[in-house]
Amino acid sequence: xxxxxxxxxxxxxxxxxxxxxxxxxxxxxxxxxxxxxxxxxxxxxxxxxxxxxxxxxxxxxxxxxxxxxxxxxxxxxxxxxxxxxxxxxxxxxxxxxxxxxxxxxxxxxxxxxxxxxxxxxxxxxxxxxxxxxxxxxxxxxxxxxxxxxxxxxxxxxxxxxxxxxxxxxxxxxxxxxxxxxxxxxxxxxxxxxxxxxxxxxxxxxxxxxxxxxxxxxxxxxxxxxxxxxxxxxxxxxxxxxxxxxxxxxxxxxxxxxxxxxxxxxxxxxxxxxxxxxxxxxxxxxxxxxxxxxxxxxxxxxxxxxxxxxxxxxxxxxxxxxxxxxxxxxxxxxxxxxxxxxxxxxxxxxxxxxxxxxxxxxxxxxxxxxxxxxxxxxxxxxxxxxxxxxxxxxxxxxxxxxxxxxxxxxxxxxxx
Amino acid sequence: xxxxxxxxxxxxxxxxxxxxxxxxxxxxxxxxxxxxxxxxxxxxxxxxxxxxxxxxxxxxxxxxxxxxxxxxxxxxxxxxxxxxxxxxxxxxxxxxxxxxxxxxxxxxxxxxxxxxxxxxxxxxxxxxxxxxxxxxxxxxxxxxxxxxxxxxxxxxxxxxxxxxxxxxxxxxxxxxxxxxxxxxxxxxxxxxxxxxxxxxxxxxxxxxxxxxxxxxxxxxxxxxxxxxxxxxxxxxxxxxxxxxxxxxxxxxxxxxxxxxxxxxxxxxxxxxxxxxxxxxxxxxxxxxxxxxxxxxxxxxxxxxxxxxxxxxxxxxxxxxxxxxxxxxxxxxxxxxxxxxxxxxxxxxxxxxxxxxxxxxxxxxxxxxxxxxxxxxxxxxxxxxxxxxxxxxxxxxxxxxxxxxxxxxxxxxxxx
Numbered sequence: 156x157x158x159x160x161x162x163x164x165x166x167x168x169x170x171x172x173x174x175x176x177x178x179x180x181x182x183x184x185x186x187x188x189x190x191x192x193x194x195x196x197x198x199x200x201x202x203x204x205x206x207x208x209x210x211x212x213x214x215x216x217x218x219x220x221x222x223x224x225x226x227x228x229x230x231x232x233x234x235x236x237x238x239x240x241x242x243x244x245x246x247x248x249x250x251x252x253x254x255x256x257x258x259x260x261x262x263x264x265x266x267x268x269x270x271x272x273x274x275x276x277x278x279x280x281x282x283x284x285x286x287x288x289x290x291x292x293x294x295x296x297x298x299x300x301x302x303x304x305x306x307x308x309x310x311x312x313x314x315x316x317x318x319x320x321x322x323x324x325x326x327x328x329x330x331x332x333x334x335x336x337x338x339x340x341x342x343x344x345x346x347x348x349x350x351x352x353x354x355x356x357x358x359x360x361x362x363x364x365x366x367x368x369x370x371x372x373x374x375x376x377x378x379x380x381x382x383x384x385x386x387x388x389x390x391x392x393x394x395x396x397x398x399x400x401x402x403x404x405x406x407x408x409x410x411x412x413x414x415x416x417x418x419x420x421x422x423x424x425x426x427x428x429x430x431x432x433x434x435x436x437x438x439x440x441x442x443x444x445x446x447x448x449x450x451x452x453x454x455x456x457x458x459x460x461x462x463x464x465x466x467x468x469x470x471x472x473x474x475x476x477x478x479x480x481x482x483x484x485x486x487x488x489x490x491x492x493x494x495x496x497x498x499x500x501x502x503x504x505x506x507x508x509x510x511x512x513x514x515x516x517x518x519x520x521x522x523x524x525x526x527x528x529x530x531x532x533x534x535x536x537x538x539x540x541x542x543x544x545x546x547x548x549x550x551x552x553x554x555x556x557x558x559x560x561x562x563x564x565x566x567x568x569x570x
Numbered sequence: 571x572x573x574x575x576x577x578x579x580x581x582x583x584x585x586x587x588x589x590x591x592x593x594x595x596x597x598x599x600x601x602x603x604x605x606x607x608x609x610x611x612x613x614x615x616x617x618x619x620x621x622x623x624x625x626x627x628x629x630x631x632x633x634x635x636x637x638x639x640x641x642x643x644x645x646x647x648x649x650x651x652x653x654x655x656x657x658x659x660x661x662x663x664x665x666x667x668x669x670x671x672x673x674x675x676x677x678x679x680x681x682x683x684x685x686x687x688x689x690x691x692x693x694x695x696x697x698x699x700x701x702x703x704x705x706x707x708x709x710x711x712x713x714x715x716x717x718x719x720x721x722x723x724x725x726x727x728x729x730x731x732x733x734x735x736x737x738x739x740x741x742x743x744x745x746x747x748x749x750x751x752x753x754x755x756x757x758x759x760x761x762x763x764x765x766x767x768x769x770x771x772x773x774x775x776x777x778x779x780x781x782x783x784x785x786x787x788x789x790x791x792x793x794x795x796x797x798x799x800x801x802x803x804x805x806x807x808x809x810x811x812x813x814x815x816x817x818x819x820x821x822x823x824x825x826x827x828x829x830x831x832x833x834x835x836x837x838x839x840x841x842x843x844x845x846x847x848x849x850x851x852x853x854x855x856x857x858x859x860x861x862x863x864x865x866x867x868x869x870x871x872x873x874x875x876x877x878x879x880x881x882x883x884x885x886x887x888x889x890x891x892x893x894x895x896x897x898x899x900x901x902x903x904x905x906x907x908x909x910x911x912x913x914x915x916x917x918x919x920x921x922x923x924x925x926x927x928x929x930x931x932x933x934x935x936x937x938x939x940x941x942x943x944x945x946x947x948x949x950x951x952x953x954x955x956x957x958x959x960x961x962x963x964x965x966x967x968x969x970x971x972x973x974x975x976x977x978x979x980x981x982x983x984x985x
Contacts, residue, residue, distance in 0.1 A: 171928070174928075254947065260936055262946060262947075267928075270958065367763060371783055373957060373959040400983075401984060505978075511586065511590065513974075518978075519977070520978070520979045520980055520982075521979030521980075525977065531975075543684050544768060544790075544959060545960040548975045557962050559928075560946075560962075562933045562940065563920075564934065566812060566936070568817075568937045568939070569940055
């Protein structure tokens with residue numbers, strides 16, 4: 156089996172050709188990849204069924220089995236995703252800024268591909284196709300390292316799309332899969348400093364932490380979301396309810412779902428009983444601070460650990476705060492810097508909240524569930540960055556590029 | 571002595587106040603810091619002389635002693651640097667982009683400070699003041715970790731400027747120095763993920779490598795520069811000479827100095843003898859490929875290692891190449907992605923060179939020595955990034971910031 160280093164070297168050798176490919180060539184490749192997927196639905200489902208069977212044998216959860224499972228419409232969705240990416244604006248070549256120096260030198264800062272991007276991800280086979288499409292469009296070679304659960308699905312998908320891309324003239328090694336799914340293969344990929352230019356882990360907290368701890372390749376941390384909704388003293392109760400229910404229950408298993416509700420003390424006695432009743436209709440379990448418990452009566456205890464927790468489940472931590480300042484301090488202390496919302500009718504409090512909350516996305520009077528490249532109108536997304544370097548919040552094509560300075564002169568030297 | 575973790579916690583606790591400080595407050599602090607330095611020249615020079623004395627005892631090189639040495643005009647330069655930074659535009663608060671979604675949500679992407687920035691650097695005490703000034707202006711708390719050689723100078727400088735900043739109302743812990751200069755203290759700083767948001771190492775290759783290998787905090791690699799000048803077949807010989815001599819000899823010890831000369835075979839016999847004679851007048855030693863040796867006669871051998879070398883000295887590796895393609899491939903293989911120049915009169919070759927060379931700064935008909943924040947007209951610089959994430963090339967104030975999304979609505983929820 157090819158070693159991770161071999162794969163990385165091949166990607167490195169392929170990167171110039173893919174970086175130099177024109178937008179037309181890249182779009183042609185994306186369309187060919189989409190067509191090839193549609194032409195191979197049967198073989199894809201066949202390979203996928205091996206993963207499902209193996210997963211059943213190993214007793215993996217129904218939720219995971221569902222995420223693993225492909226059917227004709229899911230394959231079609233992947234193909235359509237590639238066509239959507241073909242229709243997005245090519246970020247490469249954009250002149251971000253430029254100026255002329257007093258000595259006559261003309262400087263341009265130009266957007267260029269990053270080079271070789273590694274993606275380490277869990278379970279869902281659609282990530283394989285989505286990530287490959289975005290990397291190709293942004294002119295990058297990509298190394299995919301999925302999980303063992305999806306190895307048969309991922310292998311056939313990469314075989315199909317990389318062959319299709321190669322047939323349109325892109326290098327064969329533009330899209331590669333690490334077929335070894337032991338831990339060591341992931342660690343090897345993390346140590347490919349100099350060959351791999353960027354690593355994006357997509358998955359749970361454990362995966363992200365392992366990558367941060369071990370990688371010598373620059374990393375963009377994604378996805379962990381301990382998000383808050385803060386209901387201010389003069390919030391519109393109906394609006395606050397609508398936003399809270401949406402943020403908590405519309406899709407509880409994702410990173411931009413609400414995990415902790417903070418309520419101003421002045422509105423808590425009015426708001427909490429209604430909110431609790433609505434939340435319980437949606438099967439949400441509450442874990443409250445002492446004041447919450449006193450107001451609601453029947454409610455589990457929230458411990459210090461709860462304030463740090465990303466449940467990804469129908470559980471909500473609830474805390475009554477004295478004022479806006481306590482809410483902001485709570486969010487900045489316990490939150491993950493993903494998405495946090497205030498519901499208020501106070502101009503001044505909206506101003507202070509958006510200034511002081513140190514998160515990738517800060518909302519006034521809207522659900523945290525909007526933090527998403529598609530929802531933001533940025534096109535497809537490769538992940539949501541929760542770090543501060545390079546990209547913060549939803550990442551799309553421009554975030555998969557870097558820049559270089561091009562300086563044109565006529566013999567200038569430095570005095 | 572305060573532990574590195576204590577220092578990091580204090581910086582974390584200070585960061586919100588410095589992030590929220592207005593441009594006026596920050597400028598006031600910078601001017602007070604400059605004034606305090608000018609008022610304390612004597613005590614600064616006294617502490618500096620301890621470092622110099624200690625350095626002499628330990629037999630450190632004259633070059634290093636010179637970089638360590640402060641005098642009244644160098645202190646004045648540091649103070650003037652702070653005033654220059656006060657005059658630079660504040661990057662914080664810039665609305666980088668913004669738009670309205672079909673559902674009525676208004677999204678703004680706003681520039682905000684990164685938070686806590688760690689700087690690990692060698693010898694020169696002026697870095698202490700320069701880095702602190704840039705971090706303060708961009709709204710960041712800074713943790714400085716200089717070398718043991720400069721500990722007395724760095725201690726007094728930080729004492730003076732942090733006190734001056736605090737007297738204008740900024741948090742006392744906005745500027746902190748790690749007073750321990752053992753290796754372990756640097757390593758501790760590298761592991762402060764979650765408390766420190768960014769680490770910038772400034773120094774030689776060894777330091778950069780140690781930080782990349784060990785840091786869990788996101789890092790921006792700086793400074794290593796194996797830069798090339800490529801003289802194309804139809805270059806203007808006089809222009810090529812002027813650029814080469816400037817790039818190699820104007821200041822050989824810095825990262826944007828030229829380390830390897832590449833010459834097109836068709837022009838080599840005409841160009842190399844003149845170039846060698848001019849270079850030798852400047853005491854530059856040449857190490858050539860076989861063809862170079864054949865043309866020049868007396869010239870040391872260049873080994874494979876030479877092509878990878880950043881000499882930072884009056885040594886130049888020389889290679890005759892068959893064509894532009896070989897030149898580009900050489901640069902992309904052996905170079906460090908810092909600054910590379912072509913001298914040519916061919917429009918097509920200038921186009922291909924700037925497209926294909928994968929470096930932070932790519933020059934046509936100009937010296938590589940211009941890669942510098944000040945020369946580029948960006949104001950003071952905190953370093954030159956040779957990595958592709960977050961920032962590439964000279965970094966100034968905007969590169970010390972990140973962004974956040976602020977989303978304003980009136981009750982929108984996700985369907």
